[in-house]
Amino acid sequence: MGRRPCCDKLGVKKGPWSAEEDNKLINFILANGHCCWRAVPKLAGLLRCGKSCRLRWTNYLRPDLKRGLLSEEEERLVIDFHARLGNRWSKIAAMLPGRTDNEIKNLWNTHIKKKLLKMGIDPVTHRPLHRQASPEASPSTVTTDKSDDQLQSQGNEGQIPSSDNRSPAEASSIDGGTDPLMSCLWEDSAPVLLDELWQLSSDDDGNNYGSVIAGRMPWEEEGSSEWLLDIQDLENLDGERSISAQGYPRR
DNA sequence: AAAGACCACAACCGCCACTCC
DNA sequence: AGGAGTGGCGGTTGTGGTCTT
Numbered sequence: 001m002g003r004r005p006c007c008d009k010l011g012v013k014k015g016p017w018s019a020e021e022d023n024k025l026i027n028f029i030l031a032n033g034h035c036c037w038r039a040v041p042k043l044a045g046l047l048r049c050g051k052s053c054r055l056r057w058t059n060y061l062r063p064d065l066k067r068g069l070l071s072e073e074e075e076r077l078v079i080d081f082h083a084r085l086g087n088r089w090s091k092i093a094a095m096l097p098g099r100t101d102n103e104i105k106n107l108w109n110t111h112i113k114k115k116l117l118k119m120g121i122d123p124v125t126h127r128p129l130h131r132q133a134s135p136e137a138s139p140s141t142v143t144t145d146k147s148d149d150q151l152q153s154q155g156n157e158g159q160i161p162s163s164d165n166r167s168p169a170e171a172s173s174i175d176g177g178t179d180p181l182m183s184c185l186w187e188d189s190a191p192v193l194l195d196e197l198w199q200l201s202s203d204d205d206g207n208n209y210g211s212v213i214a215g216r217m218p219w220e221e222e223g224s225s226e227w228l229l230d231i232q233d234l235e236n237l238d239g240e241r242s243i244s245a246q247g248y249p250r251r
Numbered sequence: 252a253a254a255g256a257c258c259a260c261a262a263c264c265g266c267c268a269c270t271c272c
Numbered sequence: 273a274g275g276a277g278t279g280g281c282g283g284t285t286g287t288g289g290t291c292t293t
Contacts, residue, residue: 016261016287038278054279055262090281105282106260 013047017056021046025053026061059102066098070107078104079112083126 013021028044034057037050046053070078074096081092089101089108096104113123120129 014263036278051264051279052262058280059261087282101281102261109283110259 011047012049012052014052017060021048022056022061025056029057029061055102059100062100064098065100070096070099070104074099075107075112078108079116079126082108082112082123 017025024044024046025040028040032043034040034054037054040046040050040053041048044053048056077096078092081095085091087105089105093099093101093104108123116123116126117129121127122129
């Protein structure tokens, strides 16, 4: 097709966003919304491409974003959704309100993957590593002698022979068509029914994940309005920002 | 205290899907 | 029908902070 780049490289700023740029983008979108991302930088007076603006907004500036580390329960959800969906970060993120695909992807690559490996669980297939030594143990062709790098580059392709990027678990769920959680996910529905779905669904080994979510869901915890404070911080550009250039206190 | 290694995460890149004309 | 434009996704990279030697 031969498409144009999303922006002509000339005169377009790249790299980390300044507080002033953030402020401009926030003010513009809160006032006007974003009808067309390509037009946003021009209208907002930013020397950025629309794609960069969209990314900055969705991954960092969006008012409904949660900040800070994922709770253990959120982490567990990510692991389970990954087992079912593979590297479909946006789908996974959609089930965790206030979290972005980028955030979850980063978390997976930096934390969870290592954690699972440490526990002897293959982060790709979500099966015990030693079980994969036997040919019939896993539908995957992954073997234990693969390095972490190989697993990474393999992504979820290693577990998915078909071209549609489905994990074996999700493929079987879809083919079976009986998993309410999966049907919810595939229908892109909001996570409002998640509690019930967790209670209904159980994994291959019969574990009932409903018990994991016995109490409040992670996103019900307080702090969902912290963005207001953050925006106020951004608007206070003359003073010292209480948040770092990345937008939240660093570790 | 300094240097190098390692880690975490924001941002970029390239591709794909969808819509419009 | 198919080209062009746009949004969105997943993989990767760059950068700054922290840790280790």
